[in-house]
Amino acid sequence: MSGQRVDAKVVMLGKEYVGKTSLVERYVHNRFLVGPYQNTIGAAFVAKPIHVGEKIVTLGIWDTAGSERYEAMSRIYYRGAKAAIVCYDLTDSSSFQRAKFWVKELQNCEEHCKIYLCGTKSDLVEDDRSMRKVDFHDVQDYADEIKAQLFETSSKSGHNVDELFQKVAEDYDQLYSFQQMTEEKGVDLCQKKNSTFYACCHH
Amino acid sequence: MSQKSERRGIHVDQSELLCKKGCGYYGNPAWQGFCSKCWREEYQRARQKQIQEDWALAERLQREEEAAYASSQGAQTQPTLAPFSKFEDKKTNVTTRKVTTVKKFFSPSSRAAPKKETQEAKAPSPSISRQSSVETDKVSRDFIDFLKNLQKPGRDIHKQCRVFLDTMANKKEVSAEEQSEYVQDFYQNVAEKLQVHFKGSSDRVERVMDQVEKYIMTRLYKSVFCPETTDDEKKDLAVQKRIRALHWVTLLMLCVPVNEDIPEVSDILVKAITDIIEMDSKRVPRDKLACITKCSKHIFNAIKITKKEPASADDFLPTLIYIVLKANPPRLQSNIQYITRFCNPSRLMTGEDGYYFTNLCCAVAFIEKLDAQSLNLSPEDFERYMSGQASPRRQDQDGYLSHVNNSPSLGQAYQNLEQLSGLGERQERVLEGARRLERDLIEWSDGVAREVQDILDKYPLEICPPASAIDSDNVENDRLPPPLQPQVFAG
Numbered sequence: 001m002s003g004q005r006v007d008a009k010v011v012m013l014g015k016e017y018v019g020k021t022s023l024v025e026r027y028v029h030n031r032f033l034v035g036p037y038q039n040t041i042g043a044a045f046v047a048k049p050i051h052v053g054e055k056i057v058t059l060g061i062w063d064t065a066g067s068e069r070y071e072a073m074s075r076i077y078y079r080g081a082k083a084a085i086v087c088y089d090l091t092d093s094s095s096f097q098r099a100k101f102w103v104k105e106l107q108n109c110e111e112h113c114k115i116y117l118c119g120t121k122s123d124l125v126e127d128d129r130s131m132r133k134v135d136f137h138d139v140q141d142y143a144d145e146i147k148a149q150l151f152e153t154s155s156k157s158g159h160n161v162d163e164l165f166q167k168v169a170e171d172y173d174q175l176y177s178f179q180q181m182t183e184e185k186g187v188d189l190c191q192k193k194n195s196t197f198y199a200c201c202h203h
Numbered sequence: 204m205s206q207k208s209e210r211r212g213i214h215v216d217q218s219e220l221l222c223k224k225g226c227g228y229y230g231n232p233a234w235q236g237f238c239s240k241c242w243r244e245e246y247q248r249a250r251q252k253q254i255q256e257d258w259a260l261a262e263r264l265q266r267e268e269e270a271a272y273a274s275s276q277g278a279q280t281q282p283t284l285a286p287f288s289k290f291e292d293k294k295t296n297v298t299t300r301k302v303t304t305v306k307k308f309f310s311p312s313s314r315a316a317p318k319k320e321t322q323e324a325k326a327p328s329p330s331i332s333r334q335s336s337v338e339t340d341k342v343s344r345d346f347i348d349f350l351k352n353l354q355k356p357g358r359d360i361h362k363q364c365r366v367f368l369d370t371m372a373n374k375k376e377v378s379a380e381e382q383s384e385y386v387q388d389f390y391q392n393v394a395e396k397l398q399v400h401f402k403g404s405s406d407r408v409e410r411v412m413d414q415v416e417k418y419i420m421t422r423l424y425k426s427v428f429c430p431e432t433t434d435d436e437k438k439d440l441a442v443q444k445r446i447r448a449l450h451w452v453t454l455l456m457l458c459v460p461v462n463e464d465i466p467e468v469s470d471i472l473v474k475a476i477t478d479i480i481e482m483d484s485k486r487v488p489r490d491k492l493a494c495i496t497k498c499s500k501h502i503f504n505a506i507k508i509t510k511k512e513p514a515s516a517d518d519f520l521p522t523l524i525y526i527v528l529k530a531n532p533p534r535l536q537s538n539i540q541y542i543t544r545f546c547n548p549s550r551l552m553t554g555e556d557g558y559y560f561t562n563l564c565c566a567v568a569f570i571e572k573l574d575a576q577s578l579n580l581s582p583e584d585f586e587r588y589m590s591g592q593a594s595p596r597r598q599d600q601d602g603y604l605s606h607v608n609n610s611p612s613l614g615q616a617y618q619n620l621e622q623l624s625g626l627g628e629r630q631e632r633v634l635e636g637a638r639r640l641e642r643d644l645i646e647w648s649d650g651v652a653r654e655v656q657d658i659l660d661k662y663p664l665e666i667c668p669p670a671s672a673i674d675s676d677n678v679e680n681d682r683l684p685p686p687l688q689p690q691v692f693a694g
């Protein structure tokens with residue numbers, strides 16, 4: 001039932017309504033808004049095996065509740081994450097400010113977590129250039145500064161969605177083999193340390 | 204008198220709530236009326252006995268295991284002999300250490316307590332120890348059966364586990380964080396060895412690790428769950444109280460996307476509540492996690508049936524919060540801490556179980572911090588609901604009653620509540636009667652006193668000196684015989 005083993009935790013972050021859930025849905029079930037429902041009871045957590053070369057890396061993708069009333073709790077979610085996909089809506093500049101907030105949080109609290117910036121709803125700005133409220137080059141500069149990857153995706157058309165998650169899996173795999181080479185350890189280096197993190201949410 | 208009449212409402216004698224041992228702490232029915240500390244003291248003996256039984260069993264199993272290996276390896280008895288004798292050495296070591304711990308338990312301070320044990324308190328202890336030792340027996344047997352399939356590494360793991368349990372037995376006094384670190388180090392250690400053996404097949408490593416966790420934690424549970432060295436117990440009570448104070452929170456306030464009016468949904472929610480309550484009864488961290496996962500799956504189902512589409516994270520968290528509020532799961536913080544400290548970390552950090560567990564942590568954090576704003580209420584309303592001056596229930600009484608009809612257990616609970624409040628009223632009436640009786644008694648005794656005084660006033664008692672006394676003039680005193688003297692006999 002819950003037996004699926006997972007290699008890396010990937011957490012979806014971003015303001016409510018930017019399209020986190022849609023992105024996961026598109027990637028995992030290859031659907032947007034409507035479509036035949038797979039045998040899933042929910043889209044909050046998905047384990048997704050991804051081919052990387054000859055290996056398989058299983059990502060555990062954690063969607064988060066975006067509503068502001070639960071925002072204070074979000075930091076409990078990203079503990080121990082190997083990657084964070086920080087989403088912002090290309091048609092909403094305030095959502096990019098929010099994304100910057102998440103980046104700062106991650107930099108402060110979760111230094112081992114790799115950051116992926118993701119501008120969503122690219123189909124909307126393609127149709128009508130005036131809709132774009134977040135400039136690509138500005139974000140690219142910012143991404144370079146924080147050493148993050150940048151993707152612009154559309155869950156509606158599927159544009160760049162697979163590429164985003166594929167990159168996450170490849171980066172993880174590279175780091176993982178690298179660790180194995182240098183430390184000769186098959187398991188996560190951070191695992192033990194992380195186990196005490198949960199304790200922080202209860203004071 | 205005035206002090207007494209001030210007592211109001213249902214009065215439960217304070218002494219009934221206190222620990223049976225009279226230490227001043229509150230007792231708990233779950234601990235046979237003792238407080239947790241005295242319970243632990245009282246049952247240390249039973250536990251010690253169980254440990255001894257466990258050891259005996261482990262030794263027996265060990266012998267069986269050796270025999271099994273010997274028979275399976277047939278002719279090559281020679282090479283197995285050497286490690287076997289080494290094992291024997293270790294075993295005698297173990298026995299001597301065991302003796303010293305037994306001695307420690309019979310030191311005067313701990314011997315004094317069980318003597319005073321009351322008959323009723325004594326009764327449950329053998330059954331408890333038997334029950335849990337049956338469980339540990341089974342776990343040990345299953346573990347060994349499982350390891351047999353692994354051949355040589357299985358045997359190494361068994362050895363490693365036994366040595367580890369032995370060292371942990373001497374670490375009962377260390378802090379929970381240190382205990383956690385020992386266990387986590389141990390997991391990592393075993394996992395690394397398995398990783399080498401299985402040449403990196405993480406699935407197989409994980410499967411063995413699950414068994415190791417089960418074996419180790421079944422045995423350690425009692426000494427590391429909610430230990431005295433932490434304030435877990437205090438936090439448990441605080442959360443429990445907090446949840447009780449929030450009994451008035453409705454589905455609407457939390458924006459929970461489930462419709463309890465659908466019979467199927469309300470049934471599923473009852474199952475979710477049962478699952479989360481059941482968590483406390485499990486010993487193995489992974490089994491506790493499984494309860495959370497089961498509860499979560501029910502929640503997802505309830506949402507899916509209500510919304511006719513799969514639930515998202517935005518639907519799930521508020522519903523889980525609602526379920527936690529309704530269930531008020533026993534020892535919630537202790538369970539969360541225990542899982543955090545002793546669960547196999549890879550499961551906790553990345554997998555599906557970990558996701559639901561994290562949501563539970565969030566739900567508890569939300570409940571602790573919850574204020575008017577988080578429920579979209581005005582601060583005034585929030586205050587009134589918290590203080591019990593007003594109840595939002597009245598407004599949606601209809602909805603409330605309708606799901607009572609749908610769910611038998613909720614209906615039962617509602618009935619119980621009615622009966623309880625009926626009992627409360629009756630108790631109040633009895634108390635009122637008692638108070639009246641007291642007043643009557645006081646009046647009566649005052650009345651009697653008044654009458655006596657009246658009579659005394661009317662007929663003052665005059666004591667006239669007697670005309671003559673027998674010995675008024677002791678003329679013949681000197682003729683009386685001398686008083687008897689006690690005679691002393693020597694010898």
Ligand SMILES: Nc1nc2c(ncn2[C@@H]2O[C@H](COP(=O)(O)OP(=O)(O)O)[C@@H](O)[C@H]2O)c(=O)[nH]1
Binds near residue numbers: 123
């Ligand atoms: N046109 C368009 N709409 C999108 C896209 N992704 C999400 N949306 C819409 O944005 C809204 C919010 O999406 P959702 O995934 O629920 O956001 P979340 O709150 O971040 O999980 C929904 O109405 C989606 O249909 C996209 O790529 N293109």
Ligand SMILES: [Mg+2]
Binds near residue numbers: 021066517
């Ligand atoms: Mg969402």
